Structure formats: C-alpha cells, structure tokens
Amino acid sequence: MKMVTAIIKPFKLDEVREALGDLGVTGVTVTEVKGFGRQKGHTELYRGAEYVVDFLPKVKLEIALADELVERAVEAITSAAQTGKIGDGKIFITNTEQVIRIRTGETGADAI
Amino acid sequence: MSEVFELQYALDTFYFLVCGALVMWMAAGFSMLEAGLVRTKNTTEILTKNVALYAIACTMYMVCGYAIMYDGGLLLSGIMGDGATGEADPATYAPSADFYFQVVFVATAMSIVSGAVAERMKLWAFLLFAVVLTGYIYPMEGSWTWGGASVFGLYTLGDLGFSDFAGSGIVHMAGAAAALAGVILLGARKGKYGANGAVNAIPGANLPLATLGTFILWMGWFGFNGGSVLATASVESANSVAVVFMNTNAAAAGGLIAALILAKALFGKADLTMALNGALAGLVAITAEPSTPTPLQATLFGALGGILVVFSILTLDKLKIDDPVGAISVHGVVGLLGLLLVPFTNDGSSFSGQLIGALTIFVWVFVTSYIAWYVIKVIMGLRVSEEEEANGVDLVECGMEAYPEFTSSKS
Numbered sequence: 001m002k003m004v005t006a007i008i009k010p011f012k013l014d015e016v017r018e019a020l021g022d023l024g025v026t027g028v029t030v031t032e033v034k035g036f037g038r039q040k041g042h043t044e045l046y047r048g049a050e051y052v053v054d055f056l057p058k059v060k061l062e063i064a065l066a067d068e069l070v071e072r073a074v075e076a077i078t079s080a081a082q083t084g085k086i087g088d089g090k091i092f093i094t095n096t097e098q099v100i101r102i103r104t105g106e107t108g109a110d111a112i
Numbered sequence: 113m114s115e116v117f118e119l120q121y122a123l124d125t126f127y128f129l130v131c132g133a134l135v136m137w138m139a140a141g142f143s144m145l146e147a148g149l150v151r152t153k154n155t156t157e158i159l160t161k162n163v164a165l166y167a168i169a170c171t172m173y174m175v176c177g178y179a180i181m182y183d184g185g186l187l188l189s190g191i192m193g194d195g196a197t198g199e200a201d202p203a204t205y206a207p208s209a210d211f212y213f214q215v216v217f218v219a220t221a222m223s224i225v226s227g228a229v230a231e232r233m234k235l236w237a238f239l240l241f242a243v244v245l246t247g248y249i250y251p252m253e254g255s256w257t258w259g260g261a262s263v264f265g266l267y268t269l270g271d272l273g274f275s276d277f278a279g280s281g282i283v284h285m286a287g288a289a290a291a292l293a294g295v296i297l298l299g300a301r302k303g304k305y306g307a308n309g310a311v312n313a314i315p316g317a318n319l320p321l322a323t324l325g326t327f328i329l330w331m332g333w334f335g336f337n338g339g340s341v342l343a344t345a346s347v348e349s350a351n352s353v354a355v356v357f358m359n360t361n362a363a364a365a366g367g368l369i370a371a372l373i374l375a376k377a378l379f380g381k382a383d384l385t386m387a388l389n390g391a392l393a394g395l396v397a398i399t400a401e402p403s404t405p406t407p408l409q410a411t412l413f414g415a416l417g418g419i420l421v422v423f424s425i426l427t428l429d430k431l432k433i434d435d436p437v438g439a440i441s442v443h444g445v446v447g448l449l450g451l452l453l454v455p456f457t458n459d460g461s462s463f464s465g466q467l468i469g470a471l472t473i474f475v476w477v478f479v480t481s482y483i484a485w486y487v488i489k490v491i492m493g494l495r496v497s498e499e500e501e502a503n504g505v506d507l508v509e510c511g512m513e514a515y516p517e518f519t520s521s522k523s
Contacts, residue, residue, distance in 0.1 A: 045379040046313035
C-alpha cells in the first residue's frame with residue numbers, strides 16, 4: 001500500500017477529484033495549506049507599505065491506495081492538475097505500513 | 113402657547129433625538145472599522161475599548177462635561193424641565209434632547225483616539241484617559257466654541273469669525289490631537305518600522321468589518337451634520353437640513369472616489385482601506401460647513417479631503433507616527449482642512465478666525481492630553497509588555513479571543 005500526497009493548485013481540486021473518482025478511488029483527505037516552492041511568493045502594498053506574501057495557498061490531497069492503483073492515480077492527478085505554468089505542485093509517494101478501518105477493525109487493503 | 117408652536121416643539125425635539133440616535137450608532141461604526149483594521153489577536157480588546165469609552169463618555173458628560181461646556185449645573189440639574197416655558201425666546205426642543213444630542217459627540221471624539229493607539233496600549237490606561245478627555249478636556253474647548261465662552265477671558269472665538277458647524281475641529285481635530293499626543297508617548301507597534309526608514313505593512317484582519325464600519329459611519333454622519341441644524345420644523349430649517357444631508361453625502365462620495373483613484377495611481381492597485389479612509393475624510397472635510405456649499409463644491413471639498421488623507425497617512429508613516437487605522441490623518445489633518453474651507457462658502461467666517469480657532473483647539477487638546485497621558489504613563493504605564501504585544505492584547509487584557517478555536521470546558 002502507498003500513501004500518495006499531492007500538492008496542487010486550489011482551483012484544480014474539482015478536476016482532480018473527478019479524475020480520481022473515475023478510477024475508483026474510494027477516499028481522499030483534503031487540506032488547505034500554504035507553502036513555497038520554485039514559484040516563490042510575491043510583494044504587495046497595504047496602505048503604501050510593502051509586505052511579502054511568502055507562502056502561497058495550495059491544496060494538499062492524501063490518498064491511501066493499493067499498490068496496483070498507484071500508477072494510474074498519479075497519471076490521473078498529473079493530467080488533471082497540470083496547467084503547464086509554474087506552481088502546479090508536486091506528488092509524493094510513500095510506503096504505508098498498515099491501514100485500519102476504525103468501524104470494523106478490518107486491516108490492510110480491505111480497509112482502504 | 114399656540115398649537116403650531118407645540119407642533120414645532122414636538123417635531124424639532126423628535127428630529128433632534130433621531131439624529132442623536134444616528135450619531136450614537138457611529139460608535140458601532142468606529143468599533144467595526146477598528147476591529148477590521150487590527151489583527152485578529154487584538155480584536156476583543158479594541159471592541160472592549162470602544163463600548164467602554166462610549167459608556168464612560170456618556171457618564172462623564174452627564175456628571176460634569178455638559179455643565180462645563182454650557183455653564184449648567186453638575187449632574188444635569190434642571191435638565192428635566194420644559195424648554196418652552198418661562199423663556200423670552202423659547203427653544204423649540206426639550207433641554208434633555210439637547211444633552212442627548214451633545215453627549216454622543218463627546219463619544220465620537222473619544223472613539224477617534226482608540227483606533228490610533230490600537231494593538232499596543234493598556235486597556236485601563238486608555239479608559240482612564242477617556243475619563244479625563246470626556247469629563248474635562250473636550251468640554252473646555254467645547255465651551256469656547258459652541259458654548260460661546262471666552263478662552264480664559266482672553267478672546268472669544270465667535271467674535272473673531274470662527275465657525276465650525278458640526279465639529280470638524282471641535283470634535284474631529286480635537287479627538288485626533290488627543291490621539292497624536294498618546295501615540296507620541298506610546299510609540300509604534302513592534303515591527304512597524306524597520307532599519308533604514310523601512311515602513312512595514314501590518315494588514316488588517318477583516319476588511320468586510322472595516323467596510324461595514326465605514327458605511328455605518330457614513331450613515332451616522334447624517335445625524336451628526338443633519339442634526340447640527342438644530343431644527344427642522346420650519347421651511348427654512350427643513351431646507352437647510354435637506355441641503356446638509358445632500359452635501360454630506362456628496363462629500364463622502366467625492367472623498368472615496370479621489371482616494372481610490374489616487375491609491376491606484378500611487379500603488380498600482382485599488383487599496384480598499386485608503387478608499388474607506390477617503391470617504392471618512394470627505395465627511396470630516398464637509399462637517400465644518402455642510403449648509404452653504406453647492407453640491408459640486410461639497411463633492412470637491414470631499415475629494416480634497418480624500419487626496420489629503422492618503423498623503424497624510426504616507427507622511428505620518430515616514431515620521432514613524434504609527435496610526436493603525438489612519439485616525440490622525442482622517443480626523444486631524446482633514447479636520448483642519450475642513451475648518452479652512454469654511455470661509456470659501458460662508459461669509460460669516462474668516463480665515464484668521466478659523467486659524468485662531470484651530471490653533472486654540474489643537475494647542476489646548478494636545479497639551480492637556482499630553483500631560484494626562486504622561487501622568488497615566490508614570491502611574492501605571494501606557495504600553496503592554498513586548499511579549500504581551502506579540503501574543504496579542506486580547507488574552508492579556510480580556511482573557512478571551514475574538515475567534516477561539518480548540519477550546520473545551522473545564523470538567
């Protein structure tokens with residue numbers, strides 16, 4: 001099992017959600033986050049004084065997946081979230097040792 | 113007493129009270145404006161200052177302020193009587209209505225101070241100052257202007273051609289002078305000014321609230337200026353009231369448009385907070401004389417205020433006078449402009465009279481306020497500690513946040 005963590009542009013969330021749904025992905029956790037990457041921040045003025053917006057808003061998706069779904073899920077996220085401009089985000093894939101469904105106590109791939 | 117007079121008396125009194133209620137509502141406008149322009153961690157405290165200063169102003173003006181300003185008795189003795197009987201030239205409204213209309217102006221002057229000293233002043237130091245300003249400092253200068261008394265027996269402003277219809281100087285510039293004295297002794301918010309003359313932005317937390325506050329003030333101002341006609345139950349006064357409403361509105365609109373366009377030209381983007389300050393500057397500029405300008409003149413006077421306020425805010429920042437909401441610029445600098453615009457449309461006033469009046473008000477309020485702030489500083493200190501400022505004054509002064517999260521009951 002893998003944990004796929006994707007950081008994407010907020011306005012792409014609906015398209016990514018739809019693409020993952022079409023694949024049969026059954027659950028996603030979404031968080032509004034802020035951060036910086038190569039896009040960096042930008043400078044704004046408030047009442048004539050400068051301030052720097054260092055961290056830009058992004059959306060973070062966390063998706064636990066059975067191994068055979070990972071490649072297609074990554075493809076789906078990439079094609080749905082891509083604009084080709086700087087700041088499209090990143091996908092991180094990590095191993096997931098165990099998954100437990102709290103309601104039934106099921107474990108492993110059955111619990112996803 | 114004729115029935116026509118009774119009707120006039122009833123209508124003028126009623127009008128006075130409604131206008132007073134409108135001005136009272138400006139306290140809500142100041143509260144929302146200031147709550148919007150501070151950071152979330154200082155919201156509860158600024159709201160506490162605003163409601164408390166309103167109550168203190170009402171109480172102090174009842175105890176001694178009104179007596180000092182209009183040469184009456186302490187605790188409003190005699191206020192319960194009839195304004196129409198026993199007088200050769202009877203007033204057309206109840207004495208208590210006059211007090212009610214006057215008391216909300218004192219609160220307005222004090223409201224101006226709270227925004228300028230926001231985010232770093234101790235709550236109780238501020239409230240102590242509110243007692244002094246509303247009970248003594250403001251009533252004294254009010255007695256020399258609207259009260260008609262001579263300035264320490266030296267000169268009488270009315271004889272010199274001084275005219276301030278609804279209080280650009282008497283209320284607004286006075287509040288700003290008290291605020292300026294406080295800010296000088298208090299110092300800037302930590303992080304506002306960096307090395308090499310850098311000015312750092314500390315953006316306000318809630319611009320919807322700041323906008324709502326501005327609209328509330330704009331509405332309340334119809335009572336502020338409109339009520340200052342003091343009557344409405346005759347063709348002449350009704351016409352005057354209508355002109356005042358029209359010009360007050362026009363000046364606010366002119367001020368907003370001018371400040372918005374100027375901000376766009378200077379900064380490249382439409383700074384909402386400057387536009388809001390522009391509307392208020394337009395209102396302050398017309399307050400000294402809203403009854404004689406044409407609508408075009410009123411719009412232009414407002415626009416002048418809107419332009420001046422933007423440059424004033426930038427200049428005060430260069431001087432490291434930290435005013436989070438722009439109160440000193442809106443009410444002080446533009447208040448002076450309002451006074452100086454009066455002779456252009458009102459033949460009964462003179463530039464020299466306006467200047468002497470402005471100087472009298474400013475010097476009196478600034479010097480006495482400085483002394484009062486200084487004494488408070490010695491007794492209890494004006495400023496919260498550096499750590500308390502960083503954590504926000506909500507928790508240290510009020511023990512509660514405006515938007516608490518992750519709280520649970522102690523069981």
